[in-house]
Amino acid sequence: MGILSTSVSITQYRVEGRLADPVMETVRAALNKHAVDDIDNEASEQVIGWTPLENPFAPNFDSADIIIDTTFVFSLRIDKKSIPTKVVQKHFDLEMKRRLKESKRDFLARAEKQEIRDRVVNVLSTRIPATPNVYDLTWDYEAGQLWFFTNLKSANEALESLFKQSFKLSLVRLFPYTAAECSQDLSGPEKDNLNQLKPTVFME
Amino acid sequence: MLDVAVAYSRYQFLGEEFLTWIWFMIENDQAALQKIDPELAALEVGRRMVLVNRHHRDAGETVTIKGDHAGMEEGLLTLKKGGMVAEIHLVYRSGDHEWQFSLKGESLNISSLKVPATGKVESQEEVEGAIIEKIYLCDKAVGLINRLYGRFIKLRLGNAWRQKVVPAMHRWIASA
Numbered sequence: 067m068g069i070l071s072t073s074v075s076i077t078q079y080r081v082e083g084r085l086a087d088p089v090m091e092t093v094r095a096a097l098n099k100h101a102v103d104d105i106d107n108e109a110s111e112q113v114i115g116w117t118p119l120e121n122p123f124a125p126n127f128d129s130a131d132i133i134i135d136t137t138f139v140f141s142l143r144i145d146k147k148s149i150p151t152k153v154v155q156k157h158f159d160l161e162m163k164r165r166l167k168e169s170k171r172d173f174l175a176r177a178e179k180q181e182i183r184d185r186v187v188n189v190l191s192t193r194i195p196a197t198p199n200v201y202d203l204t205w206d207y208e209a210g211q212l213w214f215f216t217n218l219k220s221a222n223e224a225l226e227s228l229f230k231q232s233f234k235l236s237l238v239r240l241f242p243y244t245a246a247e248c249s250q251d252l253s254g255p256e257k258d259n260l261n262q263l264k265p266t267v268f269m270e
Numbered sequence: 271m272l273d274v275a276v277a278y279s280r281y282q283f284l285g286e287e288f289l290t291w292i293w294f295m296i297e298n299d300q301a302a303l304q305k306i307d308p309e310l311a312a313l314e315v316g317r318r319m320v321l322v323n324r325h326h327r328d329a330g331e332t333v334t335i336k337g338d339h340a341g342m343e344e345g346l347l348t349l350k351k352g353g354m355v356a357e358i359h360l361v362y363r364s365g366d367h368e369w370q371f372s373l374k375g376e377s378l379n380i381s382s383l384k385v386p387a388t389g390k391v392e393s394q395e396e397v398e399g400a401i402i403e404k405i406y407l408c409d410k411a412v413g414l415i416n417r418l419y420g421r422f423i424k425l426r427l428g429n430a431w432r433q434k435v436v437p438a439m440h441r442w443i444a445s446a
Contacts, residue, residue, distance in 0.1 A: 074383050243284065244274065256424070
């Protein structure tokens with residue numbers, strides 16, 4: 067979701083590793099290489115890629131502003147085609163009847179039915195536009211801190227995978243254990259204690 | 271470091287203890303909260319809290335308290351039966367401004383974060399300034415959570431947890 071929305075959700079990450087210098091050019095090249103593609107006239111059902119925050123439907127990073135103050139700011143876009151089940155069923159049914167008539171048979175094998183279903187979905191996919199979902203992120207490179215503006219599990223998983231693929235850096239999602247493990251305020255013995263922790267019982 | 275998926279579920283209790291501790295601190299020690307965040311004017315429980323009971327005889331019980339003026343008696347009763355806070359809506363005040371957000375224990379995810387109102391963005395040129403301002407305002411809430419968690423985990427991993435914090439929280443829960 068958008069950073070400028072009235073109400074936002076944030077998932078925090080720690081970014082591990084360093085990029086090759088010059089960092090700005092490395093980031094821009096990676097974003098361009100993995101920019102989201104348009105699949106509206108293609109058979110693909112889903113595509114995931116980067117897009118500029120200020121212009122999410124024109125994914126070109128050559129001239130896009132990707133840094134504000136000292137923070138990288140861009141977006142993850144997930145375009146997905148949702149073909150209603152009943153539409154698939156209707157076209158599958160029509161195609162199956164046509165195939166039976168042509169082959170003068172009473173039934174089709176399971177593999178043939180699957181092949182028809184796949185073809186129907188492929189054909190419909192080229193006719194249905196994808197629904198775009200845009201999720202903003204801010205990345206303070208020097209601090210190794212990234213905020214992803216959604217808590218949606220599927221979007222977070224897509225981010226983690228694409229980020230690693232694009233920048234060859236690991237993202238560590240900060241939840242109670244990792245937030246403690248990544249903390250610079252805890253000593254070695256304290257981190258050892260973390261691995262031995264058992265739940266507290268406040269009331270026996 | 272443990273495998274992330276294993277660590278996420280094994281240490282779910284840590285996030286729930288953290289939120290329960292925040293509630294305890296809100297009710298009992300605002301001065302200590304101000305030491306953790308010197309710009310904090312007040313921290314309050316907002317309009318929603320979810321409690322779960324995983325470790326006691328009522329394991330599996332989930333209690334949701336909601337509403338602007340919700341009574342917290344049922345929440346304390348759930349703590350008495352061994353429950354913990356799984357999700358909490360917080361209102362943070364600093365200066366004349368107010369932040370509201372929900373915090374989930376198992377993930378530390380922040381949701382429904384509303385920051386103080388800023389000017390309307392009316393042209394493309396104003397977007398950059400608006401983003402800088404929004405990052406700054408979000409950082410106030412995120413920074414608060416991180417500082418609170420930093421204080422909590424330091425306590426939790428030291429002797430003070432068993433010797434001081436647990437007895438004090440026990441007294442608070444028992445007095446309800």
